[in-house]
Amino acid sequence: MNRMPVEKYRMYDRIPLTDRQWPDKIVDKAPIWCSVDLRDGNQALIEPMGPDRKRRMFELLVKMGFKEIEIGFPSASQTDFDFTRELIEKNMIPEDVTVQVLTQARPHLIERTFEALKGVHRAIVHVYNSTSTTQRRVVFQQDMAGIKQIAVDGAQLVRDFAEKNPETDWRFQYSPESYTQTEIEYALEVCEAVMDVWEPTPEKPCIINLPATVEVAPPNVYADSIEWMHRRFTRRDSMILSVHPHNDRGSGVVAAEFAVMAGADRIEGTLFGNGERTGNVDIVTLGLNMVATGVDPHLDFSNVPEMRKVVEYCNQLPVHPRHPYGGDLVFTAFSGSHQDAIKKGLKAMDDSNSGVWDVPYLPIDPSDVGASYEAVIRVNSQSGKGGVAYILENDYGVRMPRNLQIEFSNVIQKIADESGKELSPTMIWDSFQETYLDNETPYGFVNHITQSDTHASEVRAIEAKVTKGGEEVLLHGRGNGPIDAYVNALKADAGVDISVMDYSEHAIGEGANAMAIAYVEARTADGKRLFGVGRHPNIVTASLKAVTCAVNRASAL
Ligand SMILES: CC(=O)SCCNC(=O)CCNC(=O)[C@H](O)C(C)(C)COP(=O)(O)OP(=O)(O)OC[C@H]1O[C@@H](n2cnc3c(N)ncnc32)[C@H](O)[C@@H]1OP(=O)(O)O
Numbered sequence: 001m002n003r004m005p006v007e008k009y010r011m012y013d014r015i016p017l018t019d020r021q022w023p024d025k026i027v028d029k030a031p032i033w034c035s036v037d038l039r040d041g042n043q044a045l046i047e048p049m050g051p052d053r054k055r056r057m058f059e060l061l062v063k064m065g066f067k068e069i070e071i072g073f074p075s076a077s078q079t080d081f082d083f084t085r086e087l088i089e090k091n092m093i094p095e096d097v098t099v100q101v102l103t104q105a106r107p108h109l110i111e112r113t114f115e116a117l118k119g120v121h122r123a124i125v126h127v128y129n130s131t132s133t134t135q136r137r138v139v140f141q142q143d144m145a146g147i148k149q150i151a152v153d154g155a156q157l158v159r160d161f162a163e164k165n166p167e168t169d170w171r172f173q174y175s176p177e178s179y180t181q182t183e184i185e186y187a188l189e190v191c192e193a194v195m196d197v198w199e200p201t202p203e204k205p206c207i208i209n210l211p212a213t214v215e216v217a218p219p220n221v222y223a224d225s226i227e228w229m230h231r232r233f234t235r236r237d238s239m240i241l242s243v244h245p246h247n248d249r250g251s252g253v254v255a256a257e258f259a260v261m262a263g264a265d266r267i268e269g270t271l272f273g274n275g276e277r278t279g280n281v282d283i284v285t286l287g288l289n290m291v292a293t294g295v296d297p298h299l300d301f302s303n304v305p306e307m308r309k310v311v312e313y314c315n316q317l318p319v320h321p322r323h324p325y326g327g328d329l330v331f332t333a334f335s336g337s338h339q340d341a342i343k344k345g346l347k348a349m350d351d352s353n354s355g356v357w358d359v360p361y362l363p364i365d366p367s368d369v370g371a372s373y374e375a376v377i378r379v380n381s382q383s384g385k386g387g388v389a390y391i392l393e394n395d396y397g398v399r400m401p402r403n404l405q406i407e408f409s410n411v412i413q414k415i416a417d418e419s420g421k422e423l424s425p426t427m428i429w430d431s432f433q434e435t436y437l438d439n440e441t442p443y444g445f446v447n448h449i450t451q452s453d454t455h456a457s458e459v460r461a462i463e464a465k466v467t468k469g470g471e472e473v474l475l476h477g478r479g480n481g482p483i484d485a486y487v488n489a490l491k492a493d494a495g496v497d498i499s500v501m502d503y504s505e506h507a508i509g510e511g512a513n514a515m516a517i518a519y520v521e522a523r524t525a526d527g528k529r530l531f532g533v534g535r536h537p538n539i540v541t542a543s544l545k546a547v548t549c550a551v552n553r554a555s556a557l
Pocket residue numbers: 040043073075076077103104105106128129130139140150177213276
C-alpha cells in the first residue's frame with residue numbers, strides 16, 4: 001500500500017467562535033435565491049452557452065420563480081455583453097426579476113459593465129477581488145492594505161457609475177473572493193471598507209457575499225465563519241448577507257444550509273450544481289430539502305424532469321442518475337425489502353387521510369416533482385415479491401394473492417438471475433401470461449354447461465369442452481358447484497389429483513373492457529401447492545380457466 005503524501009497539506013483554520021448559536025437553529029424559511037447558472041455555471045462549461053442556450057436557461061430560471069439572476073460577466077466576453085443587451089433591449093426581464101452581473105474590481109471592466117447595463121430598470125452590480133492570503137502573494141503581490149484598496153476603489157467606481165446613470169434602480173454587491181482562504185478578521189475589514197464607500201441603509205441595503213470559492217473545510221467551519229461575520233458587521237441591518245458555496249469537499253449543500261442557520265439571508269447557486277470544478281451549491285437539492293421538511297422554497301420544482309432536460313441541454317452536461325431529487329434513479333427501488341415497504345407505505349397513504357407524506361424510502365412524493373410512479377419500482381435479481389406484485393397491480397391491474405406473489409416472484413427471480421439484467425414491466429407481464437394465462441398444455445378451456453343434478457339440488461353436473469393435444473374433447477364431472485364439478489371432471493381425465501384450497505377473484509379494467517381474473521390455489525396429492533389463474537369477461541369462465549391452469553401446472557410437476 002502506498003502512503004498518501006499528507007504532509008503536503010495543511011489543516012484548515014478554526015474560527016474563533018466558542019458560543020456558536022447556529023447548531024440549534026433550523027432552516028424554516030426560504031432564503032433569497034440567486035441563480036448563478038448563467039455566470040459561474042457557464043464559466044465552468046466545456047463549451048460556454050451561446051445566445052440560444054442562455055435564453056433557454058434564463059426562461060427556465062424565470063419560470064421557476066428566481067427573482068435574482070446573475071446573467072453573466074459582460075465585461076469579460078462579447079457573448080455575455082450581447083446577451084445582457086438583448087435582455088434589456090428586447091424587454092425580456094420581468095418586472096419582478098433583478099438581473100445581476102459580475103465584474104472584477106478593475107476600472108476598464110467596471111466601465112464596460114455599466115455600458116452593458118445601459119437602460120436596465122434594475123440591476124445588481126457584483127464586484128469582486130480575491131482577498132486570500134495566497135492570492136495576495138502570488139497573483140496580486142500586494143499587502144493587505146493594497147488588496148483592500150482594490151476593493152475600495154472598485155466600490156467607489158461602481159458607485160460613481162451608478163450615480164451617473166440614475167434612471168436605473170442600482171443595487172451593489174461585493175464578494176471578497178476566496179473568502180474561505182482569507183483571514184476572517186481581514187475579510188471583515190475589507191467588507192466594512194466597501195460598505196463605508198457604499199453607505200447602505202436599511203431601505204437600500206447592499207449585498208455582501210461571502211463565497212466558499214473553494215470549499216476547504218467542513219461545513220460547520222463555514223457556518224462558524226458566517227455566524228462570526230453576521231455578529232460583527234457594523235451595518236448588519238443595511239446589508240443582505242449572501243453565501244456562495246462551492247462543493248470541493250462534497251458538502252456544498254450542507255454548507256449552505258448551515259450558513260442560513262448561522263445568519264445568511266441569501267444563497268447563490270446553480271441548478272443541479274453545475275459550476276467551477278465540483279460545482280456550485282445545488283439549488284434543486286437545497287430547495288427540495290426544504291420541501292421535504294415542510295418549508296416552502298418559493299421556487300417551483302413541480303416538473304424536475306423537464307428542468308433537467310433544459311439544464312442538460314444548456315450545460316451540455318448530464319445530470320447524474322443518482323443526483324438528489326433530480327436523477328433518473330432516485331425514486332427507484334430495485335431491492336426487494338425496499339419495494340415491499342414502499343408498496344405497503346403507498347397503500348397505507350391511500351388508506352389514510354392524514355395528508356402527511358410517510359412512505360418508507362421515499363423522502364418526498366415523486367409526483368410532487370413530476371416524477372412518475374412507474375420509475376419507483378423496478379425489478380432485477382435483487383427484487384422480491386413486493387416489487388413484482390406492485391408492477392403487476394400498478395401497470396396491469398392484477399392484484400395477486402400473497403401466496404401467488406411468492407410463487408410468481410420465484411419465476412421472475414429465476415429469469416433475472418439467469419439474465420443478470422433488469423426486467424421491464426412488459427417482460428414481467430409476458431412471463432405472467434406465459435406461466436398462467438396462456439398455459440393451455442395439456443388442457444385448454446373452451447366452454448361449459450352446468451346443470452343441477454336431478455337427485456340432489458346442491459350437486460351440480462358440468463359438461464366442459466376443452467382442447468387436449470389440439471383436439472376438442474368433452475369432459476363430465478359432478479360436484480357441489482361448477483368449480484368442484486370441473487375439478488372432478490379434469491381429475492378423472494388427467495389423472496391428476498388436486499384439491500382447491502383457496503379461491504379469489506376481482507375485476508380488472510372498466511366498462512365494456514372489464515374482465516374478471518380468478519386465482520385458484522390448489523394442493524396436489526403429495527402436498528405441493530400451486531396456483532392457477534384465469535381471465536375472462538365471465539366470472540365463472542375465469543374460474544374454470546384458473547382451474548385448468550392449475551391442473552396443467554400440476555401435470556407438469
Ligand atoms: C471565483 C470566480 O469565479 S471569479 C470569476 C471568474 N470568471 C472569469 O474569470 C471569467 C471571465 N474572465 C475573463 O474573461 C478574463 O479573466 C477577464 C476579462 C476578466 C480579465 O482578463 P485579463 O485582463 O486578460 O486577465 P486574466 O484573465 O489573465 O486575469 C488575471 C489578471 O487579472 C487580475 N485580477 C484578477 N482578479 C482581479 C480583481 N478582482 N481585481 C483586479 N484585478 C484582478 C490579476 O491580478 C491578473 O493581472 P495581471 O494580468 O496584471 O497579472
